[in-house]
Amino acid sequence: MPELPEVETVRAQLEPLLVGARIIDGDSHPSAKFSQAPEAVGHSVEAVRRRGKYLLIDLLPAQGSRRELIVHLGMTGGLHMASSPIDDPYRRARWGLDDGRHLVFRDVRRFGRIAVVASGDHRSLPTLHELGPEPFDPRLDAAAFHALLARSSRRVKTHLLSQRPIAGVGNIYADEALWRSRIHPGARRVGLERSDRLLDALRAVLAEALEHNGTTLRDFRTVDGTKGSNQHRLDCYGRSGLPCGRCGSILTSRVLDQRTSTYCPTCQAH
Protein backbone atom coordinates (compact mmCIF):
# COMPACT_ATOMS: atom_id res chain seq x y z
CA MET A 1 0.00 0.00 0.00
CA PRO A 2 1.45 3.34 -0.92
CA GLU A 3 3.06 5.04 2.07
CA LEU A 4 5.53 7.92 2.11
CA PRO A 5 8.31 6.23 0.07
CA GLU A 6 5.88 5.03 -2.59
CA VAL A 7 4.09 8.37 -2.85
CA GLU A 8 7.40 10.24 -2.97
CA THR A 9 8.59 7.93 -5.75
CA VAL A 10 5.45 8.77 -7.71
CA ARG A 11 5.81 12.49 -6.98
CA ALA A 12 9.40 12.61 -8.18
CA GLN A 13 8.50 10.87 -11.44
CA LEU A 14 5.39 12.93 -12.00
CA GLU A 15 6.87 16.35 -11.40
CA PRO A 16 8.87 16.74 -14.65
CA LEU A 17 6.01 15.19 -16.62
CA LEU A 18 3.34 17.55 -15.36
CA VAL A 19 4.81 20.92 -14.44
CA GLY A 20 3.79 23.50 -17.03
CA ALA A 21 1.10 21.34 -18.62
CA ARG A 22 -2.42 22.69 -18.92
CA ILE A 23 -5.40 20.47 -18.15
CA ILE A 24 -7.95 20.83 -20.94
CA ASP A 25 -10.51 18.17 -20.07
CA GLY A 26 -11.24 15.44 -17.58
CA ASP A 27 -13.67 12.83 -16.41
CA SER A 28 -14.13 10.58 -13.42
CA HIS A 29 -15.89 7.66 -11.81
CA PRO A 30 -19.18 8.81 -10.24
CA SER A 31 -18.16 7.93 -6.67
CA ALA A 32 -17.85 10.97 -4.42
CA LYS A 33 -14.27 9.86 -3.79
CA PHE A 34 -13.31 10.74 -7.35
CA SER A 35 -16.03 13.02 -8.73
CA GLN A 36 -14.12 16.25 -8.02
CA ALA A 37 -11.38 15.32 -10.50
CA PRO A 38 -12.78 17.33 -13.46
CA GLU A 39 -12.69 20.50 -11.37
CA ALA A 40 -8.99 20.68 -12.21
CA VAL A 41 -9.84 21.40 -15.86
CA GLY A 42 -8.72 24.81 -17.09
CA HIS A 43 -5.72 25.00 -14.78
CA SER A 44 -1.99 24.68 -15.39
CA VAL A 45 0.22 22.55 -13.18
CA GLU A 46 2.57 24.74 -11.21
CA ALA A 47 4.20 22.18 -8.93
CA VAL A 48 3.85 18.61 -7.70
CA ARG A 49 4.34 18.33 -3.96
CA ARG A 50 3.73 15.72 -1.28
CA ARG A 51 2.63 15.78 2.35
CA GLY A 52 2.62 12.40 4.05
CA LYS A 53 0.78 10.06 1.71
CA TYR A 54 -1.03 12.89 -0.10
CA LEU A 55 0.06 14.20 -3.49
CA LEU A 56 -0.56 17.93 -3.75
CA ILE A 57 -0.64 19.28 -7.29
CA ASP A 58 -0.61 23.08 -7.33
CA LEU A 59 -2.92 24.48 -10.00
CA LEU A 60 -2.71 27.90 -11.59
CA PRO A 61 -5.98 29.06 -13.17
CA ALA A 62 -6.18 31.30 -16.22
CA GLN A 63 -7.72 33.82 -13.84
CA GLY A 64 -8.63 33.79 -10.19
CA SER A 65 -6.98 32.17 -7.23
CA ARG A 66 -4.81 29.09 -7.00
CA ARG A 67 -6.25 25.67 -6.40
CA GLU A 68 -4.86 22.32 -5.40
CA LEU A 69 -5.52 18.90 -6.89
CA ILE A 70 -5.10 16.39 -4.08
CA VAL A 71 -4.65 12.69 -4.80
CA HIS A 72 -4.49 9.95 -2.18
CA LEU A 73 -3.54 6.59 -3.66
CA GLY A 74 -5.35 4.56 -1.00
CA MET A 75 -4.31 0.94 -1.24
CA THR A 76 -4.30 0.17 -4.92
CA GLY A 77 -4.20 3.58 -6.58
CA GLY A 78 -1.67 4.55 -9.23
CA LEU A 79 -1.03 7.50 -11.54
CA HIS A 80 0.17 6.96 -15.09
CA MET A 81 0.70 8.93 -18.26
CA ALA A 82 -0.88 7.77 -21.51
CA SER A 83 -0.88 9.08 -25.07
CA SER A 84 -4.26 7.47 -25.71
CA PRO A 85 -6.04 6.05 -22.69
CA ILE A 86 -7.00 2.46 -23.45
CA ASP A 87 -10.19 1.01 -22.03
CA ASP A 88 -9.60 0.09 -18.39
CA PRO A 89 -12.40 -0.87 -15.99
CA TYR A 90 -10.33 0.37 -13.04
CA ARG A 91 -9.72 3.85 -14.37
CA ARG A 92 -11.24 6.24 -11.82
CA ALA A 93 -10.17 9.57 -13.29
CA ARG A 94 -8.53 11.01 -16.39
CA TRP A 95 -7.18 14.45 -17.14
CA GLY A 96 -6.38 15.44 -20.73
CA LEU A 97 -3.35 17.73 -21.16
CA ASP A 98 -2.85 20.40 -23.81
CA ASP A 99 -0.07 18.44 -25.52
CA GLY A 100 -2.27 15.40 -26.12
CA ARG A 101 -1.12 13.32 -23.18
CA HIS A 102 -3.44 12.08 -20.45
CA LEU A 103 -2.89 11.67 -16.74
CA VAL A 104 -4.78 8.57 -15.59
CA PHE A 105 -5.71 7.53 -12.06
CA ARG A 106 -6.24 3.78 -11.75
CA ASP A 107 -7.51 2.26 -8.51
CA VAL A 108 -8.86 -1.29 -8.34
CA ARG A 109 -10.24 -1.18 -4.80
CA ARG A 110 -11.38 2.43 -4.80
CA PHE A 111 -9.77 3.28 -1.49
CA GLY A 112 -8.10 6.26 -3.08
CA ARG A 113 -9.45 9.77 -3.10
CA ILE A 114 -9.31 12.86 -5.27
CA ALA A 115 -10.13 16.40 -4.17
CA VAL A 116 -9.83 19.83 -5.75
CA VAL A 117 -9.71 22.59 -3.16
CA ALA A 118 -8.74 26.22 -2.79
CA SER A 119 -4.99 26.31 -2.36
CA GLY A 120 -4.09 25.20 1.16
CA ASP A 121 -7.67 24.63 2.27
CA HIS A 122 -7.51 21.09 3.62
CA ARG A 123 -10.58 21.18 5.82
CA SER A 124 -12.37 18.60 3.68
CA LEU A 125 -9.54 16.11 4.34
CA PRO A 126 -9.31 15.89 8.14
CA THR A 127 -6.25 13.65 8.24
CA LEU A 128 -4.32 15.99 5.94
CA HIS A 129 -5.61 18.97 7.89
CA GLU A 130 -4.25 17.53 11.15
CA LEU A 131 -1.20 15.86 9.64
CA GLY A 132 1.93 15.52 11.75
CA PRO A 133 5.37 16.75 10.67
CA GLU A 134 7.26 15.26 7.75
CA PRO A 135 9.65 12.58 9.05
CA PHE A 136 12.69 14.37 7.59
CA ASP A 137 11.76 17.82 8.86
CA PRO A 138 14.98 18.96 10.58
CA ARG A 139 12.92 20.71 13.25
CA LEU A 140 11.63 17.33 14.37
CA ASP A 141 13.88 15.95 17.09
CA ALA A 142 13.50 13.29 19.75
CA ALA A 143 12.00 15.68 22.29
CA ALA A 144 9.43 17.02 19.82
CA PHE A 145 8.55 13.52 18.64
CA HIS A 146 8.23 12.33 22.22
CA ALA A 147 5.81 15.20 22.93
CA LEU A 148 3.77 14.30 19.83
CA LEU A 149 3.63 10.63 20.82
CA ALA A 150 2.55 11.58 24.34
CA ARG A 151 -0.50 13.42 23.01
CA SER A 152 -2.40 10.15 22.83
CA SER A 153 -2.84 7.25 25.19
CA ARG A 154 -3.59 4.89 22.34
CA ARG A 155 -1.23 2.12 21.32
CA VAL A 156 1.87 3.56 19.68
CA LYS A 157 1.23 1.67 16.43
CA THR A 158 -2.36 2.91 16.26
CA HIS A 159 -1.19 6.44 16.99
CA LEU A 160 1.42 6.27 14.21
CA LEU A 161 -1.19 5.07 11.72
CA SER A 162 -3.38 8.07 12.59
CA GLN A 163 -0.78 10.30 10.83
CA ARG A 164 -0.88 12.76 13.72
CA PRO A 165 2.50 12.26 15.37
CA ILE A 166 4.31 11.93 12.03
CA ALA A 167 3.24 11.98 8.38
CA GLY A 168 3.30 9.18 5.86
CA VAL A 169 3.70 6.01 7.93
CA GLY A 170 1.40 3.08 7.19
CA ASN A 171 1.25 -0.52 8.29
CA ILE A 172 4.41 -1.70 6.54
CA TYR A 173 6.81 0.97 7.76
CA ALA A 174 5.22 1.15 11.20
CA ASP A 175 5.90 -2.57 11.70
CA GLU A 176 9.41 -2.20 10.27
CA ALA A 177 10.33 0.79 12.43
CA LEU A 178 8.86 -0.69 15.60
CA TRP A 179 10.80 -3.89 14.96
CA ARG A 180 13.99 -1.97 14.34
CA SER A 181 13.60 0.16 17.47
CA ARG A 182 12.49 -2.89 19.52
CA ILE A 183 9.21 -1.36 20.64
CA HIS A 184 6.04 -3.41 21.03
CA PRO A 185 3.27 -2.13 18.73
CA GLY A 186 0.83 -2.19 21.64
CA ALA A 187 2.92 0.05 23.93
CA ARG A 188 0.84 2.89 25.33
CA ARG A 189 3.63 5.01 26.73
CA VAL A 190 6.89 5.59 24.90
CA GLY A 191 9.54 7.49 26.84
CA LEU A 192 12.14 9.90 25.52
CA GLU A 193 14.79 7.27 24.88
CA ARG A 194 12.44 4.99 22.97
CA SER A 195 10.99 7.99 21.10
CA ASP A 196 14.50 8.79 19.96
CA ARG A 197 15.06 5.21 18.79
CA LEU A 198 11.69 5.10 17.05
CA LEU A 199 12.30 8.38 15.19
CA ASP A 200 15.72 7.16 14.05
CA ALA A 201 14.21 3.84 12.95
CA LEU A 202 11.38 5.53 11.06
CA ARG A 203 13.81 7.76 9.22
CA ALA A 204 16.11 4.86 8.36
CA VAL A 205 13.31 2.59 7.20
CA LEU A 206 11.65 5.29 5.09
CA ALA A 207 14.93 6.48 3.55
CA GLU A 208 15.95 2.95 2.60
CA ALA A 209 12.55 2.24 1.09
CA LEU A 210 12.75 5.47 -0.91
CA GLU A 211 16.17 4.46 -2.24
CA HIS A 212 14.55 1.29 -3.57
CA ASN A 213 11.55 3.05 -5.12
CA GLY A 214 9.16 1.75 -2.50
CA THR A 215 7.67 -1.61 -1.61
CA THR A 216 5.61 -3.54 -4.17
CA LEU A 217 3.79 -6.37 -2.43
CA ARG A 218 1.26 -6.73 -5.20
CA ASP A 219 -0.26 -3.56 -6.56
CA PHE A 220 2.14 -0.65 -6.22
CA ARG A 221 3.59 0.63 -9.49
CA THR A 222 5.53 3.77 -10.19
CA VAL A 223 4.34 6.23 -12.85
CA ASP A 224 6.16 4.32 -15.59
CA GLY A 225 4.68 1.02 -14.41
CA THR A 226 7.75 -0.48 -12.76
CA LYS A 227 7.71 -2.10 -9.33
CA GLY A 228 9.59 -0.97 -6.26
CA SER A 229 12.16 -3.37 -4.82
CA ASN A 230 12.01 -2.71 -1.10
CA GLN A 231 9.79 -5.77 -0.54
CA HIS A 232 12.97 -7.87 -0.64
CA ARG A 233 14.36 -5.96 2.31
CA LEU A 234 11.55 -6.17 4.86
CA ASP A 235 12.58 -7.52 8.28
CA CYS A 236 9.18 -7.83 9.89
CA TYR A 237 6.07 -6.91 7.90
CA GLY A 238 4.50 -9.98 6.31
CA ARG A 239 7.04 -12.30 7.93
CA SER A 240 4.87 -13.83 10.64
CA GLY A 241 6.02 -17.39 11.38
CA LEU A 242 9.55 -16.70 10.15
CA PRO A 243 12.52 -16.21 12.47
CA CYS A 244 13.46 -12.75 13.69
CA GLY A 245 16.65 -11.70 11.90
CA ARG A 246 18.01 -10.31 15.16
CA CYS A 247 17.27 -12.93 17.82
CA GLY A 248 15.89 -15.94 15.97
CA SER A 249 12.53 -16.03 17.77
CA ILE A 250 9.53 -16.65 15.57
CA LEU A 251 7.82 -13.42 14.53
CA THR A 252 4.14 -13.35 15.46
CA SER A 253 1.07 -11.57 14.16
CA ARG A 254 -1.77 -10.11 16.21
CA VAL A 255 -4.69 -7.88 15.43
CA LEU A 256 -4.45 -4.70 17.50
CA ASP A 257 -7.19 -2.09 17.09
CA GLN A 258 -8.54 -3.83 13.98
CA ARG A 259 -5.14 -3.78 12.28
CA THR A 260 -2.67 -6.62 11.79
CA SER A 261 0.66 -6.12 13.53
CA THR A 262 3.69 -8.34 13.09
CA TYR A 263 6.45 -8.16 15.70
CA CYS A 264 9.10 -10.15 17.51
CA PRO A 265 7.78 -11.36 20.88
CA THR A 266 11.32 -11.40 22.29
CA CYS A 267 12.94 -8.22 20.95
CA GLN A 268 9.72 -6.26 21.21
CA ALA A 269 8.61 -7.35 24.67
CA HIS A 270 5.72 -5.43 26.15
Place this chain on the structure above:
DNA sequence: CGGGGTTCCTGGCCGC
Protein backbone atom coordinates in the same frame (compact mmCIF):
# COMPACT_ATOMS: atom_id res chain seq x y z
C1' DC B 1 -12.55 16.40 21.71
C1' DG B 2 -10.37 11.94 22.06
C1' DG B 3 -11.41 7.52 21.13
C1' DG B 4 -13.81 3.51 19.37
C1' DG B 5 -16.32 1.20 15.82
C1' DT B 6 -18.02 0.88 10.98
C1' DT B 7 -17.70 1.33 6.13
C1' DC B 8 -16.00 1.40 1.60
C1' DC B 9 -14.05 -2.25 -2.27
C1' DT B 10 -12.38 -6.33 -5.00
C1' DG B 11 -8.70 -9.65 -6.29
C1' DG B 12 -6.42 -13.36 -4.39
C1' DC B 13 -6.27 -17.16 -1.72
C1' DC B 14 -7.96 -21.13 1.05
C1' DG B 15 -10.61 -25.14 1.77
C1' DC B 16 -13.85 -28.38 0.26
Place this chain on the structure above:
DNA sequence: TGCGGCCAGGAACCCC
Protein backbone atom coordinates in the same frame (compact mmCIF):
# COMPACT_ATOMS: atom_id res chain seq x y z
C1' DT C 1 -12.44 -27.31 -11.61
C1' DG C 2 -15.66 -24.32 -9.25
C1' DC C 3 -17.20 -21.69 -5.74
C1' DG C 4 -18.39 -19.67 -1.23
C1' DG C 5 -16.11 -17.34 2.33
C1' DC C 6 -12.70 -14.57 4.13
C1' DC C 7 -9.03 -11.18 4.26
C1' DA C 8 -6.28 -6.79 3.62
C1' DG C 9 -6.31 -2.00 4.89
C1' DG C 10 -6.30 4.21 4.86
C1' DA C 11 -9.09 7.35 6.20
C1' DA C 12 -13.70 9.32 6.27
C1' DC C 13 -17.51 9.23 9.05
C1' DC C 14 -20.58 8.65 12.92
C1' DC C 15 -21.50 8.33 17.71
C1' DC C 16 -20.54 8.62 22.63
